[in-house]
Amino acid sequence: MSMALPPCRRTKRCGSCAPPEPVSALLVQLLSGLSGASSLFLVAAGLTVIFGVTRVVNFSHGSLTMLGAYLGWSILTRLPRGPEYFVLGIVLTALATAGIGALIEMLLLRRIYRAPELLQLLFTFGIVLVVQDAAQFLWGPNDLPLPRAPWLRSFVTIAGERVPFYDLVLIGIGPLVLAALWLLFTRTRWGTLVRAATQDREMVAALGVDQRRLFTTVFALGAGLAGMGGALALPDASANLQIDLNIITDAFVVVVVGGLGSLPGAFLASLLIGVLQSFGIVLFPQATLVLVFVIMAAVLVVRPNGLLGRAPAVARGAGQGFAAIRPAVPLLLRLGAAALVLAVLAPLAVGPFVLSVMTEMLIAMLFAASLHFMMGPGGMASFGHAAWFGIGAYAAAFAVKGLALGMGAGLLLAPLLAGVAAALFGWFVVRLSGVYLAMLTLAFAQIVWAAMFQAVEITGGDNGVLGVWPAPWAADRRVFYWLVLALCVGATLLLRRVLYAPFGYALRASRDSELRAEAIGLDTTLLRLAAFTLAGAAAGLAGGLAAFSKGSVFPGFISISRSVDGLLMVLLGGVQSMAGPVVGAVAYTGLFDLLLLATDQWRAMLGLAIIVLVLVFPQGIAGSIHRLWLRGREA
Amino acid sequence: MAGLHKSFGGVRAVEDVSFEVAAGEMLALIGPNGAGKSTCFNMLNGQIRPDGGSIRLAGHDITGQKPRRVARQGVGRTFQITATFASMTVRENVQVALLAHHRRIWRFLRPAGGEFRAEAEALLERLDLLPQAERAAGILAYGDLKRLELAVALAGAPRLLLMDEPTAGMAPAERVALMRLARTLATGTGLAILFTEHDMDVVFGSADRILVLNRGVLIAAGNADTIRADPGVREVYLGSGVTTGGH
Numbered sequence: 062m063s064m065a066l067p068p069c070r071r072t073k074r075c076g077s078c079a080p081p082e083p084v085s086a087l088l089v090q091l092l093s094g095l096s097g098a099s100s101l102f103l104v105a106a107g108l109t110v111i112f113g114v115t116r117v118v119n120f121s122h123g124s125l126t127m128l129g130a131y132l133g134w135s136i137l138t139r140l141p142r143g144p145e146y147f148v149l150g151i152v153l154t155a156l157a158t159a160g161i162g163a164l165i166e167m168l169l170l171r172r173i174y175r176a177p178e179l180l181q182l183l184f185t186f187g188i189v190l191v192v193q194d195a196a197q198f199l200w201g202p203n204d205l206p207l208p209r210a211p212w213l214r215s216f217v218t219i220a221g222e223r224v225p226f227y228d229l230v231l232i233g234i235g236p237l238v239l240a241a242l243w244l245l246f247t248r249t250r251w252g253t254l255v256r257a258a259t260q261d262r263e264m265v266a267a268l269g270v271d272q273r274r275l276f277t278t279v280f281a282l283g284a285g286l287a288g289m290g291g292a293l294a295l296p297d298a299s300a301n302l303q304i305d306l307n308i309i310t311d312a313f314v315v316v317v318v319g320g321l322g323s324l325p326g327a328f329l330a331s332l333l334i335g336v337l338q339s340f341g342i343v344l345f346p347q348a349t350l351v352l353v354f355v356i357m358a359a360v361l362v363v364r365p366n367g368l369l370g371r372a373p374a375v376a377r378g379a380g381q382g383f384a385a386i387r388p389a390v391p392l393l394l395r396l397g398a399a400a401l402v403l404a405v406l407a408p409l410a411v412g413p414f415v416l417s418v419m420t421e422m423l424i425a426m427l428f429a430a431s432l433h434f435m436m437g438p439g440g441m442a443s444f445g446h447a448a449w450f451g452i453g454a455y456a457a458a459f460a461v462k463g464l465a466l467g468m469g470a471g472l473l474l475a476p477l478l479a480g481v482a483a484a485l486f487g488w489f490v491v492r493l494s495g496v497y498l499a500m501l502t503l504a505f506a507q508i509v510w511a512a513m514f515q516a517v518e519i520t521g522g523d524n525g526v527l528g529v530w531p532a533p534w535a536a537d538r539r540v541f542y543w544l545v546l547a548l549c550v551g552a553t554l555l556l557r558r559v560l561y562a563p564f565g566y567a568l569r570a571s572r573d574s575e576l577r578a579e580a581i582g583l584d585t586t587l588l589r590l591a592a593f594t595l596a597g598a599a600a601g602l603a604g605g606l607a608a609f610s611k612g613s614v615f616p617g618f619i620s621i622s623r624s625v626d627g628l629l630m631v632l633l634g635g636v637q638s639m640a641g642p643v644v645g646a647v648a649y650t651g652l653f654d655l656l657l658l659a660t661d662q663w664r665a666m667l668g669l670a671i672i673v674l675v676l677v678f679p680q681g682i683a684g685s686i687h688r689l690w691l692r693g694r695e696a
Numbered sequence: 697m698a699g700l701h702k703s704f705g706g707v708r709a710v711e712d713v714s715f716e717v718a719a720g721e722m723l724a725l726i727g728p729n730g731a732g733k734s735t736c737f738n739m740l741n742g743q744i745r746p747d748g749g750s751i752r753l754a755g756h757d758i759t760g761q762k763p764r765r766v767a768r769q770g771v772g773r774t775f776q777i778t779a780t781f782a783s784m785t786v787r788e789n790v791q792v793a794l795l796a797h798h799r800r801i802w803r804f805l806r807p808a809g810g811e812f813r814a815e816a817e818a819l820l821e822r823l824d825l826l827p828q829a830e831r832a833a834g835i836l837a838y839g840d841l842k843r844l845e846l847a848v849a850l851a852g853a854p855r856l857l858l859m860d861e862p863t864a865g866m867a868p869a870e871r872v873a874l875m876r877l878a879r880t881l882a883t884g885t886g887l888a889i890l891f892t893e894h895d896m897d898v899v900f901g902s903a904d905r906i907l908v909l910n911r912g913v914l915i916a917a918g919n920a921d922t923i924r925a926d927p928g929v930r931e932v933y934l935g936s937g938v939t940t941g942g943h
């Protein structure tokens with residue numbers, strides 16, 4: 062189910078200005094970077110404030126930025142073109158997005174503050190999908206550039222270089238907003254409450270403060286900042302449907318680098334990232350994002366909680382009730398065996414369409430099982446699992462097209478390269494937990510995506526790699542299906558076997574209680590890294606198979622929505638047993654294909670489905686059913 | 697350990713504490729809540745790094761080493777707030793500790809259910825947990841959980857065992873049985889045991905030697921009679937309102 066949201070990086074001013082004088086060219090580049098940092102800071106500040114108080118990592122923050130851009134466009138194009146009206150338009154936009162944010166908080170988020178982190182993330186992703194379709198419906202699919210008034214096009218001469226006046230305006234806005242926020246948080250009663258709530262939520266509740274109002278107003282403030290950031294970026298870019306995911310990735314990186322919940326940290330980090338991106342475009346146009354990643358990695362190695370962040374109060378796995386993972390009951394085993402027999406015989410009975418859906422289901426099953434392996438027993442909920450899937454797919458394509466090797470080599474290289482990449486990234490990731498881990502995996506996946514997108518010579522960029530066909534002996538659809546069946550079922554069973562081997566025991570032990578695990582001599586970090594690598598390799602195999610199944614590979618293989626697909630499959634089926642992801646993958650793929658056939662608004666539909674599911678089952682579907690079942694047995 | 701220090705912010709949790717535990721000895725560390733007992737334990741097994749002082753295990757300096765490394769050199773411990781593997785069965789909890797001790801963790805294909813099964817069950821038998829072997833650790837009663845934690849710690853065949861309030865949440869008969877088992881281990885295998893305890897009957901009945909800690913400072917050391925008679929100790933205990941057992 063390639064639900065690729067057409068992903069696209071910011072197309073901000075590139076290095077089109079020819080650099081004659083090195084020194085002054087550097088200055089221009091620096092100023093441009095600083096100006097980009099400003100709107101990034103506004104967005105990240107909103108994200109970090111909201112997180113500090115509500116502890117919700119708001120994925121839909123990028124959607125609020127996107128709405129800010131669209132609303133800003135609608136408002137500014139209707140106003141006269143003078144600077145005073147520009148300011149008015151920006152303020153109106155900020156107020157409008159703040160209002161939308163308050164509404165979202167009161168109608169939706171308020172209901173899920175007690176749900177597990179992961180479901181909260183998923184929930185806000187549901188909002189992202191709905192807003193995407195809504196924005197496309199309201200403003201159409203095309204980019205909307207802002208007609209620039211003369212003052213927006215004017216230049217100031219500094220050190221002999223023409224610097225866009227608007228860049229200087231933006232550079233001023235960042236520190237201004239930081240100062241305003243600082244005054245707000247230190248000089249007002251409301252601000253004091255917000256700071257207190259950031260440090261200790263229970264205490265504020267005990268003081269008899271109206272928490273609901275506090276949360277709503279904080280969310281409105283954050284949303285307003287996001288909207289303002291989106292609108293301020295308009296003169297340099299345009300209102301488009303890719304803003305939400307692009308900006309949320311950058312904002313996550315900024316917030317992680319700056320330290321979760323720290324405003325000055327967010328400011329520093331956005332300056333760092335903004336300037337870096339601006340220089341990166343000139344120095345290494347092919348590797349801007351890799352550069353951002355390297356900086357993020359370097360910061361996290363030296364300061365694991367970000368530049369100005371503090372250690373999270375709650376340790377990994379503390380107080381979470383994980384149900385025991387039990388080997389399947391005989392009935393389930395028999396059902397599984399029956400399903401397998403049916404799956405083997407299916408090609409003799411069904412047509413090519415059903416067969417291709419079944420192939421897709423099998424690949425999804427391995428993908429979901431690999432994610433489950435690290436999420437369930439490993440306790441690491443990744444939001445960027447598509448990275449390994451995509452690397453596997455590109456590795457397979459590269460083996461066939463680039464190295465002129467056969468399908469066998471491709472299917473070997475896929476898990477190998479994905480595993481190596483997972484081990485490299487995992488080295489940073491496995492030290493973190495909870496939302497930090499989710500954010501970092503997401504950022505990594507976006508970076509892999511961007512790398513594939515930018516390395517046009519090797520990957521074809523947006524055009525993808527075409528003609529990745531199976532070897533002649535597997536060219537027959539049925540033979541290929543059987544190959545996929547054997548590899549996917551085999552790899553899934555292998556993962557299951559590892560789970561019940563000493564390694565699997567030790568992995569679950571590390572998840573249940575890191576304290577105890579270390580006290581009996583287990584190297585929990587290394588165990589998690591190994592699990593991360595294995596899961597990455599398995600996802601890579603799934604990706605390799607997907608490449609041959611589709612005959613082509615696109616950057617969409619690494620999209621956020623594919624990562625979320627995996628999460629949905631696992632959560633649908635339940636984290637408690639190995640059967641969960643298998644059932645979840647089959648059900649989800651089936652449902653999704655139906656949805657695609659039935660409607661154009663599949664994003665909104667899917668988003669609504671996620672929102673409703675989380676509202677109805679705040680503890681996860683499987684968890685809720687499990688609880689009902691237990692209650693039924695006791696009655 | 698010698699001259700051990702630890703401060704949290706401005707609070708001096710442990711100040712210049714020095715003592716030794718010999719093989720086969722049962723040493724009790726007592727003191728009111730907040731005296732710094734758990735902090736001492738956490739420094740001993742590497743959970744937290746001391747600000748000053750040194751810790752030696754059988755002649756080797758282990759100051760500031762990670763818990764994992766300290767554990768591998770033969771220091772087992774239980775926590776004041778029990779830490780076990782909630783999603784695994786009682787038997788699996790012990791099995792994974794045995795696997796860790798024998799460095800058999802990095803095996804990916806062989807089912808672990810049968811590994812060290814007999815050893816695990818023998819340990820559970822000693823701690824009266826065998827009937828519960830197949831239950832998930834997450835649903836055990838608190839006293840059972842404490843014993844399971846002890847079984848897990850013993851699976852590492854430690855030379856030094858640290859028990860932080862091992863009998864909390866147990867019935868009196870269970871406490872006696874547990875301390876008797878500890879005594880058997882100490883005399884039988886030469887295991888050195890350092891424990892904290894609030895029940896003075898248990899302390900006086902089982903410890904070879906007693907250390908009294910108050911506000912991070914050692915104020916008395918000696919056998920049960922010396923400690924009972926010590927005026928400073930009496931003052932700390934009566935003054936802080938902690939009962940001295942059932943007398």
Ligand SMILES: Nc1ncnc2c1ncn2[C@@H]1O[C@H](COP(=O)(O)OP(=O)(O)O)[C@@H](O)[C@H]1O
Nearest residue numbers: 704707709727728729730731732733734735736
């Ligand atoms: N992680 C910590 N951070 C701050 N203070 C701590 C920490 N751990 C212990 N303390 C303080 O150190 C002192 C000793 O605590 P602890 O060792 O737990 O005492 P005990 O185990 O004897 O009851 C107490 O004042 C406690 O508040």
Ligand SMILES: [Mg+2]
Nearest residue numbers: 733734735776
């Ligand atoms: Mg204590």
